[in-house]
Amino acid sequence: MPSLTTKGSFSKIYSLAPIIILFISVLNEFDFNYLNLDYFSFNFPFILIFFFSLKDFKHFDYLLVFIAGLINDTVVGLPLGISSLSYMIICISTSYLRNITIRPHPIKDWFFFLFIISLINSINYSILTLFFSYTLILENYLVNNFFTFLFYIVFLNIFKYYLKGVND
Amino acid sequence: MASSRDDFVIAIRSAFLKKSTQQKFSLLTLVFISIFIILLSSLDFKAVRYLKIAISEVVYRSSFVVSIPENFIKNTFFDVAEYTTFYGRYKKNESELETLKSNYVSSEIIQYENKELKELINDYVSSSNKVLAKIIVDHNSPFLKSIIINKGSKDNIKIGTNIYDQSYLVGRVIEVNYKTSRVLLLSDLNSNVPVTIAPQNIQAIVTGAGDDYGQIQYIKAGISEELIGDSIVYTSGTGAIFKSGIPIGKLQSLEKGSSTKYIVEFYSDFSQLKYVFAEIITKTEVSQTNEENKEIKESNPFEAKLKILEDEIKIIEETNVKFIEENENLKNEINDLGNKIINLNSKISSQEQEINQFDIDKKEMEFLKLNLDHGHKCRKSFFNNKGFVVGSEEYRSCVLNKGRPF
Numbered sequence: 001m002p003s004l005t006t007k008g009s010f011s012k013i014y015s016l017a018p019i020i021i022l023f024i025s026v027l028n029e030f031d032f033n034y035l036n037l038d039y040f041s042f043n044f045p046f047i048l049i050f051f052f053s054l055k056d057f058k059h060f061d062y063l064l065v066f067i068a069g070l071i072n073d074t075v076v077g078l079p080l081g082i083s084s085l086s087y088m089i090i091c092i093s094t095s096y097l098r099n100i101t102i103r104p105h106p107i108k109d110w111f112f113f114l115f116i117i118s119l120i121n122s123i124n125y126s127i128l129t130l131f132f133s134y135t136l137i138l139e140n141y142l143v144n145n146f147f148t149f150l151f152y153i154v155f156l157n158i159f160k161y162y163l164k165g166v167n168d
Numbered sequence: 169m170a171s172s173r174d175d176f177v178i179a180i181r182s183a184f185l186k187k188s189t190q191q192k193f194s195l196l197t198l199v200f201i202s203i204f205i206i207l208l209s210s211l212d213f214k215a216v217r218y219l220k221i222a223i224s225e226v227v228y229r230s231s232f233v234v235s236i237p238e239n240f241i242k243n244t245f246f247d248v249a250e251y252t253t254f255y256g257r258y259k260k261n262e263s264e265l266e267t268l269k270s271n272y273v274s275s276e277i278i279q280y281e282n283k284e285l286k287e288l289i290n291d292y293v294s295s296s297n298k299v300l301a302k303i304i305v306d307h308n309s310p311f312l313k314s315i316i317i318n319k320g321s322k323d324n325i326k327i328g329t330n331i332y333d334q335s336y337l338v339g340r341v342i343e344v345n346y347k348t349s350r351v352l353l354l355s356d357l358n359s360n361v362p363v364t365i366a367p368q369n370i371q372a373i374v375t376g377a378g379d380d381y382g383q384i385q386y387i388k389a390g391i392s393e394e395l396i397g398d399s400i401v402y403t404s405g406t407g408a409i410f411k412s413g414i415p416i417g418k419l420q421s422l423e424k425g426s427s428t429k430y431i432v433e434f435y436s437d438f439s440q441l442k443y444v445f446a447e448i449i450t451k452t453e454v455s456q457t458n459e460e461n462k463e464i465k466e467s468n469p470f471e472a473k474l475k476i477l478e479d480e481i482k483i484i485e486e487t488n489v490k491f492i493e494e495n496e497n498l499k500n501e502i503n504d505l506g507n508k509i510i511n512l513n514s515k516i517s518s519q520e521q522e523i524n525q526f527d528i529d530k531k532e533m534e535f536l537k538l539n540l541d542h543g544h545k546c547r548k549s550f551f552n553n554k555g556f557v558v559g560s561e562e563y564r565s566c567v568l569n570k571g572r573p574f
Contacts, residue, residue, distance in 0.1 A: 027227065027234040041309075066198045070205075074227045075305065077312045077343070077350055080220050081205030088199045095195065099179035131210045135357040137378055140311060 015059045015166055018052040022065065026072040026083075041140070042147035043117070045072065047155045049087050050113050054094040055163060062091055079132050086120045106156060114149045121145050221345045228316050228348045232304040246440065281476070282413075298332065298445040299323055304348065306441065313356035313376060315339075317444060320347045324448045330410055332445040333436035337361070337403060337414040341446070349446075353438050354382055354416065362406035363432075365399050365419060374401065374416060374432050380439070382417065382432035401432050411447070538567050545571030 013020075025044045045068065052060045069084030076083070093116045097109070121141045128134040208216040301323075305316035319325050321344050329341040331351045339359065343350035352359055359376040365384075374382040384401075399419035405412025417434040546566035548555035556563035566572075 024234055027231045028238055062195060062198055063193050066193075066202070069202070070223060071227050074220065074223045075231050076309055077314050079206060079209040080216055080223075081202045081209060085199065085202035085206065088195055088202055092195050092199070096179050100175070127206065131206075136311060137357065140378070 017162065018048060018056065018060060019064050019068075022048050022068050023071070026068045027075060040147060041144045042151045043144060044151075044155075045083075045087070046090060046117055046120070046148055047113075047152050048159075049090045050094060050116065050152070051156065051159050053091045054097060054109065055159075056166065057094070057098070059166075062088070065091060078128070082124060082127060086124060089120055089123070090116060106153075110149075110152055110156075113152050114145075117145055117148055224343075224345045224348060224350075228305055228345075231316075235305065297448045297450070299325075299448055301331075301349075301444050301446050303441055303444065306439075311378075313353040313359075313378065313438070314342070315351050315353065315438075315441065315444075317349050317351055317446065318347065319446055320345045320349050322346055323446075325349050325446055328409060330414070330447045332414070332447060333441055334445075335415065336435040337410065337416050338436055338438065338441065338444055340409065351444070354434060355380060355438055360385075361410055361416065362404045363401050363416060364404040364412075365401055368399065371404055371406070377431070380434065380437070381420075382434065384419070384430040384432065387430070411449075535564065535567060538570060542567055542571035 022045060025048065049060075049065055053062075053065070065087045066084045069082075069087045070080060072078075072083040073080050093112070097112055101108075121144070125136060125138065125141055128136060205216060209220075299319055301317035301319040303315050304318050317331070325341055325344055327341055327344055329349075331338045331340060337354065339351045339353040339356075341349045342352045354361060354374065354376055355378065356376040357378045359374075359382075361374045361382075363372055363374050364370070365372060370387065372387045373385045375385045377383050401416045401419055403410040403412055403414040403416065415435060417432040420431050420433050422429040422431050543558075545552070546555050546563050548557055556566060
């Protein structure tokens with residue numbers, strides 16, 4: 001019996017892993033910025049939220065994603081609500097993609113992801129410059145957009161292994 | 169056509185409104201909440217400000233804990249890199265320290281004078297207290313250059329508090345929570361600092377470039393020709409946001425195509441900050457209530473001036489003693505060197521004599537050797553009436569010429 005309980009709690013933690021990783025990544029800003037590489041940055045939470053809200057949405061609580069957005073805003077120093085809105089737009093887009101897709105294909109998802117992150121970054125840039133008078137470099141956003149798009153396919157394969165483990 | 173539009177509407181409606189069993193809120197609700205919070209943030213609504221402070225207090229601490237493994241790896245990497253250049257930097261620091269020591273005396277006098285003048289200009293006396301603060305979050309984001317320190321309103325930190333790395337300016341506080349604060353670094357795009365460029369005494373604004381350097385902006389046209397590579401940039405104090413006279417960095421020129429851009433290379437490396445100093449300034453108003461106070465006010469600058477002069481004399485005396493000691497040492501050294509030169513001269517002359525003697529001996533030896541072989545040809549005798557008397561100069565020349573007529 002205790003072994004069953006242990007197994008049960010382990011599987012529960014395992015199924016909550018994406019949310020835990022999301023919180024760690026927003027608290028820690030998992031983006032390799034400390035390497036000080038010129039023209040390199042990517043947004044890990046975007047990749048994670050897109051993938052899991054598309055493939056494993058039952059274990060992915062939108063409220064927790066929303067809270068993760070608030071935390072990200074606090075850590076990065078952005079006005080409260082910006083990241084939450086971005087994350088919610090990703091969740092809506094994946095929900096829409098799920099509804100219209102009969103036969104999912106990773107490449108289609110990948111390019112849909114590019115469209116969504118471009119849209120989100122444009123919204124973020126517009127809100128920050130128009131409403132909050134932030135001075136931002138557009139180039140940085142474009143680079144971030146490009147590398148986030150590239151890294152999606154890398155993380156896709158890692159996340160697939162995880163999903164296989166959950167389903168097994 | 170109509171059915172495809174219906175499908176699209178259904179998919180959108182489902183995406184926004186459909187709530188699965190696991191979800192507590194529909195996405196549309198959460199989107200509205202997000203927009204509502206953003207609107208309140210833009211209006212600087214009190215409730216949102218307090219909410220942000222509350223979240224910040226928890227999040228900054230959590231972020232610090234979560235960042236421990238990454239920071240450990242990062243710091244180890246930097247430590248290793250630092251050790252490889254350790255000896256070179258030690259030697260450089262040693263020579264710099266010697267120079268700084270000599271500059272210290274004059275700088276102290278200037279500081280006293282500066283303090284006195286500032287007190288005469290202003291109607292208040294400012295006393296500053298630097299508080300050591302630890303950096304708990306430093307993510308080096310490419311979008312916003314800011315750090316979080318572990319001092320907040322509890323430690324009298326206010327918005328605008330100047331932050332230092334040793335005595336170099338790092339940035340200013342832009343957000344204060346109870347136990348934490350956010351510091352906007354000078355390298356951030358939104359940072360603007362009024363500065364003076366020395367020694368040309370040019371006024372300008374340094375704006376962050378989003379990188380590890382700052383840009384010189386709003387400089388008077390045509391004046392940039394005067395700028396040289398070794399100019400120092402420090403705060404001018406204009407606008408009363410930053411204190412005046414705080415060093416920021418060195419001026420460098422950057423050739424970009426046909427135009428020359430002027431940048432500021434910061435003294436402090438913002439990516440290597442672990443601890444910073446927050447300067448808490450308290451201003452004490454000097455009130456004029458009655459004649460007595462007036463007298464005290466009048467006498468105080470005089471006393472202060474006297475004190476400064478006394479200190480100045482003390483410093484000058486100390487330097488004088490140092491100079492006298494150095495002078496004595498130099499004199500002794502000169503005497504020693506003079507003696508050494510005399511000894512060496514006498515040694516050289518004795519060696520020269522020896523060499524001369526050796527040359528003479530050598531010539532004599534050669535003559536004797538030739539004399540043995542050719543002496544009979546040159547000696548005057550019964551059979552040789554063309555010869556010379558032994559010992560005469562002619563005889564010697566004849567022997568040296570190996571008996572041949574010369």
